[in-house]
Amino acid sequence: MSGILRLRHALIKLLTEAVSEAQQQGKLPAVTLPEVLLEHPRYAEHGDYACSLALKLARTTGLVPLAIAKDIVGLITPPPEISQIAVAPPGFINFMLKDNWLASQVEEILAAGDGYGSIDMGRGSWVQVEFVSVNPTGPLHVGHGRGGVLGSTLANVLASAGYKVETEYYLNDAGSQIDAFQRTLYARYQQGLGTDAEMPADGYLGSYMVDLASEIIAQEKDSFLKLPEDEAVPALGRVGLAKMVTQIKAALEQLGVKFDVWFSEQSLYDKGQYDKAMARLSQGGYISQREGAVWFGATALGEDKANVVVRGDGSPTYFASDIAYHYNKFVERKFDTVINIWGADHQGHVPRMKAVIAALDINPERLKVIISQLVTLRRGDELIRVSKRSGDIITLSEVIDEVGRDACRFFFLARSADSQMDFDLELAKKQSEDNPVYYVQYAHARIASILRLAEERGIDFSGGDVSLLTTEPELSLIRKALLLPEIVEVVATTLEPHHLAYYAQDLATVFHSFYKQCRVVSEDEVLSQARLKLVKATQIVLARTLHLMGMTAPERM
RNA sequence: GCGCCUAUAGCUCAGCGGACAGAGCAUCGGUCUUCGGAACCGAGGGUCGUGGGUUCGAAUCCCUCUAGGCGCGCCA
Numbered sequence: 001m002s003g004i005l006r007l008r009h010a011l012i013k014l015l016t017e018a019v020s021e022a023q024q025q026g027k028l029p030a031v032t033l034p035e036v037l038l039e040h041p042r043y044a045e046h047g048d049y050a051c052s053l054a055l056k057l058a059r060t061t062g063l064v065p066l067a068i069a070k071d072i073v074g075l076i077t078p079p080p081e082i083s084q085i086a087v088a089p090p091g092f093i094n095f096m097l098k099d100n101w102l103a104s105q106v107e108e109i110l111a112a113g114d115g116y117g118s119i120d121m122g123r124g125s126w127v128q129v130e131f132v133s134v135n136p137t138g139p140l141h142v143g144h145g146r147g148g149v150l151g152s153t154l155a156n157v158l159a160s161a162g163y164k165v166e167t168e169y170y171l172n173d174a175g176s177q178i179d180a181f182q183r184t185l186y187a188r189y190q191q192g193l194g195t196d197a198e199m200p201a202d203g204y205l206g207s208y209m210v211d212l213a214s215e216i217i218a219q220e221k222d223s224f225l226k227l228p229e230d231e232a233v234p235a236l237g238r239v240g241l242a243k244m245v246t247q248i249k250a251a252l253e254q255l256g257v258k259f260d261v262w263f264s265e266q267s268l269y270d271k272g273q274y275d276k277a278m279a280r281l282s283q284g285g286y287i288s289q290r291e292g293a294v295w296f297g298a299t300a301l302g303e304d305k306a307n308v309v310v311r312g313d314g315s316p317t318y319f320a321s322d323i324a325y326h327y328n329k330f331v332e333r334k335f336d337t338v339i340n341i342w343g344a345d346h347q348g349h350v351p352r353m354k355a356v357i358a359a360l361d362i363n364p365e366r367l368k369v370i371i372s373q374l375v376t377l378r379r380g381d382e383l384i385r386v387s388k389r390s391g392d393i394i395t396l397s398e399v400i401d402e403v404g405r406d407a408c409r410f411f412f413l414a415r416s417a418d419s420q421m422d423f424d425l426e427l428a429k430k431q432s433e434d435n436p437v438y439y440v441q442y443a444h445a446r447i448a449s450i451l452r453l454a455e456e457r458g459i460d461f462s463g464g465d466v467s468l469l470t471t472e473p474e475l476s477l478i479r480k481a482l483l484l485p486e487i488v489e490v491v492a493t494t495l496e497p498h499h500l501a502y503y504a505q506d507l508a509t510v511f512h513s514f515y516k517q518c519r520v521v522s523e524d525e526v527l528s529q530a531r532l533k534l535v536k537a538t539q540i541v542l543a544r545t546l547h548l549m550g551m552t553a554p555e556r557m
Numbered sequence: 558g559c560g561c562c563u564a565u566a567g568c569u570c571a572g573c574g575g576a577c578a579g580a581g582c583a584u585c586g587g588u589c590u591u592c593g594g595a596a597c598c599g600a601g602g603g604u605c606g607u608g609g610g611u612u613c614g615a616a617u618c619c620c621u622c623u624a625g626g627c628g629c630g631c632c633a
Contacts, residue, residue, distance in 0.1 A: 041576075052575050058613070065613080090613075092576065135633065177633060202632090293631055311631040318633050347561050348628045373562060374627065414581090415570060418562060420626055427569090434595070436581060442595050450592050502571060505580075516589080516597045528592095535592095557595075 002485040003108050005119060007081050008049070011095060012036045015053055018075040027071045031060040038095075047086065047094035048479070054091040065091025102478050103469040109481060109537040117484040117544045121492060122163030128329060129155045131341035132252065133170035136244040137181040139208055140251045140396040142423045143343060143375040148257040149412040149550065150372055151341045153497040156548045161492035166335075169259045170325065173241065174266040175318055180204065181244075182237030186229070188213035189236055193222050206393065212240055251397040256405055256550040268324040274316065277327035277360070278309070286359045296323065296356065307352060322349075323356050330362050339495065341370045344420075370495055373420040380426045394425075403428045406551045410437040413501040413549055436505055441554050443508035444546065447539040448555040450520050454532050457521065461536075464529030473514040474534060480510040481541040488548075497549075504545045511538055 015036050022028040034056040041050040054069035061068065069087040078085055084096040109116050131151030134144050151167065159165045172178065183200040190197035192213045199205070216224075216239055224232045245262075252258070268274050281287050281296065287309070288295050296319070297306030309320045329338050342349070350371070354364040377384040377394055384394055400408050402425060411428060414436065415421055428435075454461065469478065487503045490496075520531045543553035 039575085042579085043576080046576070050576085055575065055613080088576075090576075137633095172633070175633075180632095291631085295631095305629095308631045313631080315631085317631065321633095344562070344627045346628085346633085349633090350561085371562075371627095376626095419570080420563070421569090424569095434582075438595055439581085442593080446593055446596085448593095453592050498571080502580080509580090512596055513598090515592085519592070521592050556593090 002112070002116070002119065002482075003081075003105060004482045005485045005489065007079070008038060008486070010079060011038060011049060011051075011082075014076050014079070015051060015072065015093070018072045019053070019057070021075045022071050028057065028063070028068065029061050031057065033057075034060075041094065046088065046092070047084075047096045049095040051093045051095075052091070054087075054093060058091065069093050097479075099470055099475060100467055102475055102482075103466045105482055106466045106469065106478060106534050106537045109540055110533060113540060114544065116540055117488050117548070118160045118162070119485050119488055119492075120162040121489060122158065122161050124162065124164050125336045126166075126334070127158055127163045127337045127339065128166050128168055128333075128335040129158070129339045129341070130168045130170055130329075132257070133172070134248065135172045135177050135181075136241055136248060137177055137204060138206060138244070139393070140248055141393050142377050142396055142399055143372075145255055145396045145399065145408065146372050146375050146412045146417075146421075147341050147343065148252055148255050149409050150370065150417055150497060152255075152257045152550050153409075153413060153500065153548065154339065154341075154370075154491070154495060156550065157488055157491045157497060157500070160488050160548060163337075163492070166260045167258070168261040168263050170263050170265065171245065172265045172318070172321075174269070174321070176315075178237070178241070182233050182240070184209050185213060185216075185240040186224075186233045186236055189216060189224060192217050193225060195225070208395075212243060215243065216240065247397075251395065251400070254397055254400045254405060255408065263325075265321050265325070268321055268328065269316075273328045273332065274320060274324035276331075277324045278320075280327070281323070281356075281359055284359055284361070296359075319352070322353060326353065326356060326367070327360060330357070330360065330366065335366075337366050337368065339368045339370065341372060341417075344371055344373045347371050368495060370417055372417040375421050375423050377423050377425070380424070399423070399425065406441070407435060407437045409550050410435075410440075410501060413497055416496055416498045436501075437551075438557070440504045440508045440542070440546065441552070441557060443511045444539065444542050444553045445555060445557045446515065447511070447535055447542070450535055451532070451539070453521055454528075459521065459525075459528060459532065461529035461532035464531075464533040465526065466530055466533055468527055468530040469534055471518065473517040474531070477510050477514045477534060477538060480507050481538055483507075484541050484545060487545075500545060500549050504542070504549065507538070507542055507545065511542070 016033065019028065019033055023030050034053065036051065036053055038049045038051055041047060054065045054072060057063070057068050058065035066087065066089060069091045073085050073087055073093055076085060081098055081101045082095055083098040086094045086096070088094055112118075129151050132140075132144055132148050134140060155165050155167045180200060180202045181204060184203035187197040187199050187203065188209050192210070216236065220239070224236045227235060278287065286296055288297060288306070292312040293308045294310035295306040296309050307319055308317055309323065310316050326338070329335050350369050353369070354367060357364045357367050377399070403411070407428060411423070469475065483503065487499055491499050518531060520535055521528050546553040
């Protein structure tokens with residue numbers, strides 16, 4: 001664990017102990033302690049950390065907050081990293097860090113290198129992040145890109161936070177939508193070969209299906225026409241599906257998203273997962289038969305109504321698959337925590353799935369579902385339809401071609417998953433000059449350039465004395481750089497990757513400001529060496545932040 | 558009708574129980590211009606959707622209402 005995080009936890013412990021000591025001495029009534037939180041005050045004069053514990057204790061004890069704060073502070077022996085503990089009205093306890101301790105932390109960043117920002121909160125706990133998981137019945141669009149960026153970033157952060165992480169794409173290669181896909185493809189295939197064929201009523205109308213058919217015709221000619229229809233449809237379908245999956249993988253790779261596991265829905269049935277899961281649920285009395293269908297009902301577990309698992313015609317619903325899938329995740333593969341990232345249109349599915357988990361006798365807390373709100377694509381004022389079924393779409397791949405991968409990722413990461421967003425292609429391109437993406441990356445390139453200069457001049461700063469870093473711009477930069485482990489902790493706790501994007505911008509801002517005020521490579525060799533160490537440390541932190549976001553940290557731009 | 562998400566500066570969004578509500582863009586004004594000006598500094602701009610409530614303290618928690626998005630299938 002980094003020094004800064006260790007210190008944070010130490011301060012919380014000191015505060016906690018001081019309160020119980022005060023209680024033993026009778027200075028404070030024996031009320032239960034509220035959670036001790038340390039925050040970073042907005043204003044520098046309030047110190048590096050602030051605690052409102054005394055304010056909170058005032059409520060339960062009926063005492064004056066300022067007096068409580070003074071009592072608590074009186075019982076704390078300040079650790080060596082702290083220069084001052086102050087009590088400020090109406091009852092805040094503020095901690096100031098020692099400048100020379102701050103400066104010494106530059107060495108810690110340097111020593112940690114690329115590993116700076118890694119923490120051990122996960123303690124090797126096993127986490128699965130499942131995301132995108134789009135039906136392979138059409139190309140990916142921007143909305144899927146948001147899920148991909150969210151998921152891959154979260155996986156990066158969780159791994160850095162000490163979790164054992166596995167990413168997964170759940171491939172719906174079974175079910176009625178695949179069926180419709182196959183029949184659509186067959187129709188397009190026939191049409192492509194000059195045969196009159198009618199599109200299925202529930203077919204996919206997009207022109208990409210026509211392209212897919214002609215691609216197959218180019219390779220396989222009319223070979224599928226020679227088979228009887230009931231053989232041709234699935235055979236052709238398999239070929240089409242494979243091509244679709246390849247396309248999806250390529251688009252994701254363009255976005256910098258890779259999966260450890262591609263999990264087949266069909267395999268749940270082939271490998272008996274479905275039967276095992278259903279047997280368990282039946283044992284628990286959660287399965288019933290009615291109106292010719294099989295239902296899952298768990299009103300006792302908070303579900304308001306029952307849902308069909310097996311249709312009247314004997315075919316399982318997607319809900320059946322999801323039951324088996326989650327049984328597999330928790331029971332067979334034994335993930336400690338499973339994170340699913342779903343689009344807003346799946347929101348209603350969350351309570352149902354939690355009920356299933358509970359019915360399997362698994363703590364539903366272990367399933368975390370992140371709902372990412374919908375993305376609408378627009379070009380200026382023109383809205384672009386994204387419905388796969390009804391027509392043509394702009395694919396994710398086209399968007400990345402147009403906007404670029406880094407910009408695309410940053411754009412998605414710059415807002416919380418909770419808020420809907422418009423992805424305006426015109427704006428994304430027009431803004432590319434003063435886009436925050438470039439602002440952040442520019443900071444990194446600038447640093448690289450300084451280090452290059454130092455190297456050209458043959459400056460060896462390995463012996464630099466960081467205690468020479470004492471001015472405000474230098475210390476501000478150090479403070480900001482030292483925040484990374486905390487950001488990792490926050491993101492891993494809240495599962496909200498957008499904090500990274502804001503942090504990256506903040507760090508870049510503080511660096512640019514430092515750069516303006518402090519000449520790094522100068523006549524003063526000793527100071528130059530110290531500042532080069534700081535610059536190098538900043539580069540490490542900035543690069544790590546960018547990499548966590550799945551972005552590049554360019555040496556030049 | 559019910560459920561979930563959203564409403565904060567002109568625009569796009571952070572902040573989600575604490576000390577004077579922030580950033581980017583846009584607008585206006587300035588800087589240095591020997592390490593990358595894709596930079597820096599400053600200014601203006603906000604009844605935090607509405608109305609109640611809880612609290613020493615609310616943008617933040619609870620309730621009402623309004624507006625927008627998404628759901629509420631033997632689709633996924």
